[in-house]
Amino acid sequence: MNKFLTLLSREVKSYFYSPVAYVVLCFFLLLTGFSFYMSVSYLSRGITDITVVEAFFDSVPFWIALLLLVPPITMRLFAEEFKLGTIETLMTAPVKDWQVVISKFAGAVVFYMLVWLPSLLYFVLFRHITRLQAADAAGAYWGSYLFLLLVGMFFISVGCFASVLTQNQIIAAVISFCTITLFFFAGLLVFFTPNISPVFRDAVGYFCTLEHMGEFSKGIIDSRRIAFYLSATAMMLTLTHQVFQYRRWKA
Amino acid sequence: MIKVHNLTKRYAGVTAIDDLNFEVEKGEIVGFLGPNGAGKSTTMRILASYMPASSGKASIAGFDVFRQSMEARQRIGYMPENVPLYMDMRVTEYLNYRAALKDMTGRRRRERVGDVKELCTLREVENRIIGTLSKGYRQRVGLADALLHSPDLLILDEPTIGLDPNQIRQVRELIKNLGKHHTILLSTHILPEVEMTCGRVIIINRGRIEAADTPENLVNAMRAAGGIRLEAKVGEEDAVAQIALIPGVKEVGVEREGDWSLFILRTDAGSDPREELWRLAIDRRWTVRELSRRRATLEDVFVELTHGDDI
Numbered sequence: 001m002n003k004f005l006t007l008l009s010r011e012v013k014s015y016f017y018s019p020v021a022y023v024v025l026c027f028f029l030l031l032t033g034f035s036f037y038m039s040v041s042y043l044s045r046g047i048t049d050i051t052v053v054e055a056f057f058d059s060v061p062f063w064i065a066l067l068l069l070v071p072p073i074t075m076r077l078f079a080e081e082f083k084l085g086t087i088e089t090l091m092t093a094p095v096k097d098w099q100v101v102i103s104k105f106a107g108a109v110v111f112y113m114l115v116w117l118p119s120l121l122y123f124v125l126f127r128h129i130t131r132l133q134a135a136d137a138a139g140a141y142w143g144s145y146l147f148l149l150l151v152g153m154f155f156i157s158v159g160c161f162a163s164v165l166t167q168n169q170i171i172a173a174v175i176s177f178c179t180i181t182l183f184f185f186a187g188l189l190v191f192f193t194p195n196i197s198p199v200f201r202d203a204v205g206y207f208c209t210l211e212h213m214g215e216f217s218k219g220i221i222d223s224r225r226i227a228f229y230l231s232a233t234a235m236m237l238t239l240t241h242q243v244f245q246y247r248r249w250k251a
Numbered sequence: 252m253i254k255v256h257n258l259t260k261r262y263a264g265v266t267a268i269d270d271l272n273f274e275v276e277k278g279e280i281v282g283f284l285g286p287n288g289a290g291k292s293t294t295m296r297i298l299a300s301y302m303p304a305s306s307g308k309a310s311i312a313g314f315d316v317f318r319q320s321m322e323a324r325q326r327i328g329y330m331p332e333n334v335p336l337y338m339d340m341r342v343t344e345y346l347n348y349r350a351a352l353k354d355m356t357g358r359r360r361r362e363r364v365g366d367v368k369e370l371c372t373l374r375e376v377e378n379r380i381i382g383t384l385s386k387g388y389r390q391r392v393g394l395a396d397a398l399l400h401s402p403d404l405l406i407l408d409e410p411t412i413g414l415d416p417n418q419i420r421q422v423r424e425l426i427k428n429l430g431k432h433h434t435i436l437l438s439t440h441i442l443p444e445v446e447m448t449c450g451r452v453i454i455i456n457r458g459r460i461e462a463a464d465t466p467e468n469l470v471n472a473m474r475a476a477g478g479i480r481l482e483a484k485v486g487e488e489d490a491v492a493q494i495a496l497i498p499g500v501k502e503v504g505v506e507r508e509g510d511w512s513l514f515i516l517r518t519d520a521g522s523d524p525r526e527e528l529w530r531l532a533i534d535r536r537w538t539v540r541e542l543s544r545r546r547a548t549l550e551d552v553f554v555e556l557t558h559g560d561d562i
Contacts, residue, residue: 002351002354002356003351003354006351014337017339084335085331085335086337088296088331089393089396092300092324093349093353094321094324094352094354096321249302250263250302
């Protein structure tokens with residue numbers, strides 16, 4: 001466990017060694033700030049039946065930000081180690097493969113949550129200024145941020161997998177961005193194709209991140225969704241672990 | 252300390268090392284020599300349990316490098332070729348991180364990190380970012396890392412590559428001193444270095460061991476089978492045939508330069524026909540201006556064993 005924490009703390013710190021972290025944080029704040037501004041201005045047009053949380057997590061800039069956020073976080077995880085050769089010093093220290101995989105994944109998740117942290121401030125400010133009852137929905141906050149964590153874990157595990165495939169960070173970023181985006185839009189098929197059978201609709205519904213977010217930001221915490229994202233994450237991490245071993249052994 | 256038994260590694264169709272067998276005793280400094288692509292790094296990577304072998308066995312201090320990998324790793328300090336380091340960390344920070352990975356905590360970690368910084372003269376750069384250090388310092392950071400947990404065995408893959416002559420000398424001294432307390436397996440291209448530091452040499456070519464002995468024995472064996480130069484005025488006689496009759500002479504080559512002829516003799520192992528040669532010259536009244544045995548070096552041994560079939 002100590003070793004895991006050592007690895008984890010290096011992973012988290014390493015984001016702040018390079019300017020990547022600051023660039024990501026900065027532009028991400030801009031984008032989500034804009035997103036929040038849009039949702040508030042939408043709400044101020046008149047009476048609606050959605051809360052500010054729902055409006056924020058349903059806006060286009062939010063989704064663009066979410067899809068764009070993960071690849072720069074995960075692209076260097078394994079690719080850089082293979083490129084620099086540091087994987088050799090790392091894997092000849094007494095650490096186990098899975099410890100490395102999990103610590104890299106967890107490090108990325110920690111950074112991802114750090115990036116989201118300032119967005120909580122928007123709601124605090126909103127509530128403070130408007131003193132609206134609607135802004136008090138604890139369930140909506142818990143739901144939304146829990147879902148952010150879930151979907152983030154899944155996207156990050158996809159990013160880990162992309163990064164372990166190559167030693168080129170750009171390629172890793174492109175693979176993870178395309179996979180994440182494809183997954184997101186596959187879920188949207190429900191909205192794009194009007195006459196589909198109910199069975200197909202249900203099946204696609206399992207993948208529809210947008211719809212899931214809608215539920216969670218209303219405060220509906222559905223255990224099916226939790227199970228889906230957790231098991232998808234576990235699957236991607238298992239694949240990452242396999243490829244990681246394979247690459248090291250054939251190198 | 253190291254036991255290697257029938258070790259073979261194949262990559263997609265290529266056999267990198269082929270049925271290696273060797274042992275390294277505790278306290279030895281062993282030089283691992285071979286041309287590029289001979290399989291040195293592959294062997295070292297397997298021993299450091301970075302990758303498994305295709306077949307065969309290797310053990311470090313009695314621990315199988317594959318099955319008891321964690322135990323084996325705790326006893327090895329490994330410095331890979333080109334010393335990969337995290338360029339964005341500071342020297343002390345990096346060493347602390349590595350010490351923690353190697354199960355050192357609290358006071359022991361502080362002490363060991365301090366010790367290796369002292370040993371590898373890293374004090375003056377301890378707060379610098381590794382990426383800004385010169386190659387020589389990076390090499391020493393790599394070495395410091397390998398030494399952190401005071402391992403029984405050091406595996407150093409080309410520890411002096413890319414260093415200037417002064418740095419090479421420093422690293423060589425360091426390795427020599429380390430040899431007093433550690434077993435060391437190092438690979439290198441710099442042959443005088445091996446002669447100076449290593450008690451034993453393993454020469455490997457195309458994944459096979461060509462020779463394994465002390466540098467002196469290798470050179471002696473070579474010298475015995477080596478060459479004799481005779482430079483003399485022999486007139487019109489067929490000197491080559493006469494020289495070839497001397498027992499122990501394997502082959503006679505000749506170069507003419509005006510009146511003088513230079514004979515290059517290859518002799519059998521263990522024979523030194525200089526005396527007979529001298530008598531022959533007196534008998535035939537040749538004027539001799541040089542009669543010498545060429546001193547073989549480890550380089551000759553290396554070239555003979557690894558390039559002999561390429562020429």
